[in-house]
Amino acid sequence: MHIFIKQESKGELGMKKALSVLSLLALSMVLILAGCSSASNDSDGKDSAKETEKAKKEGKDIVIAVQDNFTGMDPHDTNDTLSGSVQKTMLEGLVGFDKNMNVIPVLAEEYLANDDATEFTFKLRQNVTFHDGTPFNAEAVKVNFDRLADPESGLKRHSLYSLIEKTEVIDEYEVKFTLSEPFGAMINTFAHPAGLIHSPKALEEFGNDVARNPVGTGPFKFVEWKPSEGLEIVKNEDYWLEGFPKVDKITFKPVAENGSRIAMLQTGEADFIYPVPTEQVENINGKNGIEVESNPSIIVRYMAMNTLKKPYDDVRVRQALNHAINKEAFIKVVMNNQGNVLDSVIAPDVQFYAKQDAYAFDLEKAKSLLKEAGYENGFKTKLWGGNNSSAIKAMEFLQQQLAQINVEVEVVPMEAGTLSDRIWSVQNAEDAEIELYYAGWSPSTGDADWGMRPLLGGTEAYPPFSYNVAYYDNPKVDESILAALQTADLEKRGQAYEEAQNIIWEDAPWAFLSTDNTLAGKKNYLQGVYLLPDGSLSVSEIEIVE
């Protein structure tokens, strides 16, 4: 039995080791606990004293820490909001969004649309030059939109502009777009961060390598981009808008770890961070000269129900689930108070939002609706969703809420690959296994169309073509959405979308939950930097005020 002989000496040593490790651990535990209590006492005391403290800044160089890496600097070929935010500092579009997602003129001074929403004419701003000296004119616009509209281009953002049939130069500062079919939301599509304009000379010189050599008309010029370290931009001295930009240099750094991003802001290594994890807000706000800005966004959170499947084919069941969920508690527990109750299919800052009467938290009503539908004793179901900690938290919360009306929910978190296999690659609606799905959506055109059509727009939006995982198909809604697209008349579009929202709300293909807040942390000397409701960052007006 040789193994015992070998292990014997080890064992004795091991035991002694275990003892000393044990005592060490006990000691450190005591220290940790002591540390915890004293730390919390400290911060309580400091809170009031430090509140008014103003942070100091030397120089005019800004560092911004963000969560993810950038995917590229070609707005026509990237589809993440973050890269778009950086592109916007160097490149500009014909129109853009202001702080509240309203469309504002940028390189265009005004625009005209015909009643059918098929022709859009832009009058351009004069005396604007690109960073490489090329003048900005109608020809430059045509080159860019010809590139985007070309189906052969293989650009990621082609789909947004595939409707453009032709782009005509009317004179040096006037350009006209003709669409192949009416599309009322086209102005918002022009304002989308994908519609930024490259210098035609750069496009010619670099081709698709503009993704690494962006040249635009924006307030900042590109310096260099090292993917792991960050991206640097400097002031454009010849910017067309008088008095801007107000800082010399900005460096964007990707910092994935929540904790390090916060530490960078606390030590002053970064002047602005985004996003701030919701649970940390109270912990850092008002200390070390840090301000956390929390603003309503257009990101909506909901639980989709597969309306083709029992028991969700019964509208009473879907309404019952809506009544059974306490949305205020959802925001408090899951969102750490950083959000608002969702009271339509789209968020208030999305164009053509029409407020609905929220489904009140009413367990009696929910139970009686279930009873009417024949599910007096509840039922069992599965809830799918992502596997990040906030999604899991939300799903657990929903599980607890639905248990109150005897609906037994099994929470199934999945990683992105599995999700896409099981949800987005389903070819036939009847084969879909999905029952409940916790999800979020941010329509970055800021228009009701993109907030409804891809998610609830009937059979055409079923996976794998689009994102209608509720398999919701109501011809009346389809009709309204279509009507809204076929005109550029704002009032008519508004009416059509209001009708669609009313019907969807009544049909309840989702359990409507909340809208997120965007959360950014900054040193309190920084101004003019803000997050748009779609979660993109605007730094063009950034300045240091001391």
Place this chain on the structure above:
Amino acid sequence: MVEIKLSKKEAYMQMTSEQMKTRTPFSEFWRKFKKQKLAFISFFLVLFLMILAVVGPFIAPYDIAEPDYENVLSGPSAKHWAGTDAYGRDIFSRIIAGTQISLFVGLSSVLLGAVGGTVLGLLAGYYGKWIDRIIMRICDVLLAFPGILLAIGIIAILGPGLGNVIVAVAIFSIPVFARIVRSSTLAVKSTLYVEATKSIGAQPRRIIWKHIFPGTISSIIVYFTMRIGSAILTAASLSFLGLGAQPPSPEWGAMLSGGRDYLNIAPHVTLFPGLAIFFTVLVFNLLGDGLRDALDPKIKD
């Protein structure tokens, strides 16, 4: 080393003074085991954990699934001894209720692994030749993977869930058991009494189960106990990664995972389940150490 000598000496002296008294193997073991102070205490702590696992759900002060949204993430207090979690559930109650899950996973997975490993080890050790080579090479391959990685791989195939965690941990326990049992088998096989049994004409099955297997039991028991600790730890790790117990189950690893977002604002959410895992793994390992010393044939001789 010093301790060994002492215990040897004591053992010797007791032997001479009470030489005439006959002892059963069990009382012999018990006498030696009682001398291992730490292991002896651990034995009662393990017993305590077992009892807790049985009665835990009935004595927990709060309902483990009942959320209290007015009282989320509150620290330890007289009302909630270990504070509350992100949904306002009482952590102390959940830890007590979770004992059952952790012990069940630990015991059942190691039991499965031990049964599988013992059978394979006996076959390999007794028959030798190609059976031995095939079984041992497969074990070598399995041993080449770091345990947790192998478990993750198995879960990836079987899908997440507590049942599959048990299977995964059992599978990666098999090769070690097989190795230990094989080496004991080899040693016992060449003893005189086995030779004698063989020469009488006993069937291999009888020889293996009646004569060789009992000789390997002590090493199986020792390794079994030591393994429970690491099985509990692995199961908790898998649950931490979201591959094991699913919410709202009060599995310790899952609770640990649920608290990691609040580490610097509410450390108690991770601290207490962490302590529970630490404590349980420690007592099982100390018990294993003690059992090994008590069952060591060198001291017995």
